[in-house]
Amino acid sequence: MTLEPRRTWKERARQLKLELFALLLAYKDQRVPWYARLFIICLLGYAFSPIDLIPDFIPVLGYLDDLILLPLGIVLAIKLIPPVVLQESRVQAQEIINQGKPRSWGGALAIVLIWFLCAGVVALLFVRWWW
Template identity: 70%
Template sequence: MKEWAHTVKRDILALSVAYKDPRVPWYARAFIIGLLGYAFSPIDLIPDFIPVIGLLDDLILLPLGILLAIKMIPPLVLQESRIQAQQMLDQHRPLSWRGALIIVLIWLTCAALIVLWFLRWR
């Protein structure tokens, strides 16, 4: 289980490296950006406090999304990205404040739009 968790962590980091590569198709980049945003987001599609179902996104949806994204990436790019991701993990450098800021801003924008929508129809 611990090895599987490490593989998932490495693959998520490899996807964050791969989406910047110009050899990756645009649709794969779009999917990867959405997947990474969801993976690193503090807000889940299904809240974790709901028994059993709340953990489905972490145990099923996220790994399936990773597998789909990996299928969209050219094999050579994926191999290079995995090597770079492993090097980053070995150096303990997978932190991205810029990425975290973007995710928080997206969620705040969505929340503001929902509030405005409710106020408009009230």
């Protein structure tokens, strides 16, 4: 038994991280169309959000969104971005990752605030429905 399959999975995970970071950099580029930017920001919000469409504790289906929906979303986002911008973003992402792990506290705070806002709206609707 070899460790080759494990290595390919790790490599795929690294590639997925690189692609997500490249999409973040491409999102900031003015040459990307508005509809692609909207799709990218929704995809990145979903990818980095702690809340999944299908919770991970549900057997088999829990990881289905992570294994199928996220890669499909990345493929679609890549097709929406001009090739020149995507290539520049990939090179820039690789350089930043090689320097150390990138952190975005502002991005993390924005995602947390969005989820709190959504939870507040749901709670408000529930209270209105209950009374």
